Amino acid sequence: MIQLENIIFLIVAGLGIGLFVWQIQKIRKNILLGRDLDLTDNPSERINKTLLVAFGQQKMFKRMLPALLHLVVYIGFIVINVEVIEILIDGVFGTHRVLGFLGPVYSALMFINEILAALVIVACAMFLWRRNVTKVPRLAKGVEMRAWPKMDANTILVIEIVLMLALFTFNIAGLKLVELQGGEAAGVYPISQSLINLFGDNPQTLHLIERVGWWLHIIGILAFMNYLPSSKHFHIIMAFPNVYYSKLLPRGKFTTNPAITHEIKAMLDPSYQPPAPETDAEGNPVIQRFGAKDVEDLTWKQLMDAYTCTECGRCTSVCPANITGKLLSPRKIVMDTRDRMEEKGESPVIYDPARYGKDEGTERVKVTEENTLLRGYITPEELWACTTCNACTESCPVNIDQVSTIMDLRRYLVLEESAAPASLNAMFTNIENNGAPWAFPAADRFNWAEDIYVPSKN
């Protein structure tokens, strides 16, 4: 029978889901600030990649311990969500454990749920330990690991533990109530069964505890869902599309700018007819910057990368520049991109960029007044430290392409500002004049071939 509680539930769930949809719209808008890019090719290869890397967690297993802990939380998330479906149905229609009719299937499901929920608590506790006690360097250190990202990580872990405790609370109280009524509970609950006497045997109290646990669990889930768009934890959604739209080309292949190709071909051959420039909706030619100065110069995929990043720091921990104390941190490049996007576009409800702002940091990361991604957030010094070795992209469990963003920012520095370091400008001049990055005359290029001997065959 539908009661007041169900109506309240319907309102709460509706608000929670509606708010979430609204927040997703904002993020979608932010991602679409980026330039167009067609990534609809090779769907079967993309699906394979998604199955392996996103669903299969393939790249997580480069580090065993966090991979196993993460796997527990990931599987827990998926399996326990089946119970959320039941909670939604029960909440709306005033039913109780509506899926109980599944019999042995339901028993197995509840059994696995409880084991996983307990393991999730253990895993989250270990994650908290790694972050706050042993302080795993990649999670604790780095100029980008300021107040917000650290708090964010801890918030997520605490919420996950609370959600699991709420689940146990209503399972334990519910079981005891059934026992007192002399009935038989639907499902099997190995952990709650062993804690069945935890809340005493007053039916009123037990009922209250059961309801509090139930409501805490579902409100917690709705609240957590709406915290996601503000959080690194958004990766639980974004990892899948982001991996689907991964770079499928060899890592060493960098993008070619066709506008430049047309320009050069026209220079070399006056009869060359470049195609008409792209036009916007009003028919005005679209003038694009060479390289990227701000978020709208990056592609939507590069912006999607920024929303997928979970700030695990695997990229930074393998970056040769970072390892040797240079300013570059690939993670910071991605986090800066997200911050700038939300400063320029729209912000989610909770996220507070000021807590991860430009206010603090060392002298060398101090940014200039110019309020764009380049210089406003990311300094040329960071960009010039990159060896484009792709250790970061290799290490990223969700296939973020940090190198492409670094390269586009570098291109802006060189092509629009001619702001390369002097030695690189000298290298450019050498290539132009001598056809080699060093100042050797092209005429000497074949000198190596003098005086080579090989043993005679006879």
Added chain:
Amino acid sequence: MEENKRLVKVPTMAEMAANGEEPEILFWVGCAGSFDDRYKRVTRAFVQILEHVGVKYAVLGTEESCTGDPAKRAGNEFLFQMQAITNIEVLNAYNVKKIVTACPHCFNTLKNEYPDLGGNYEVIHHSTFLQQLINDGKVRVQGGEAFKGKRITFHDSCYLGRANDIYEAPREVLAALDADLVEMRRVRANGLCCGAGGAQMFKEPEPGSKDVNIERTEEALATLGAGNGVIATACPFCMVMMNDGVKNKEQEENVKVFDIAELVAQAEGLSR
């Protein structure tokens, strides 16, 4: 001995074309292979191998120019495309189909970035080429004493490994030598850059606590242990960086840096 040797005349594409011939492969030498004194020895070793196995090859000679890789990685897309389009005109004029190069940067650029601009070739890195020669029995690398008991560690080039997924070919070449192949802590997909990629070769590193090549050399030296050892490379930039690192650690008497082509040439008795 001298009378048992013959002087090599390295054929150019221009000469071949003048004779109405086409080589089987174009050997793309690269700027480092042409101008860097140390790396010229690698170029010569590779030519010795080509001559030894009798493959019909040619080089562009003075017609070769920078592929544009350092310009591209430094962000100068304009200069890169100027170089690429000009090189492609030369290569296509000679009807080039198959290119072998010892430089992973040239390899990557020719293989992956030239097709967008109209240059479509089968591009092979010399590690893969050498591996094929060994597999086909054209090169035996049973040099006997040359490497017996020596420890060799291979330093992965980023532009060969992570950029193009070539990890095994250079290792198989080294495995064919009668040496003790030892692996560093960070290898293959997890390999550590030498510090020179992405146009870093042509500039001072940014300020930091250490240079990347020192970090990598320390790792290589720790792996090789005391005594004689070889750091094998398959990239001109890696070679420069590892050599500098070894000198910085004052280990040049004990530890040598060789390209895999040099090791093969030595094992075949083609060079000292």
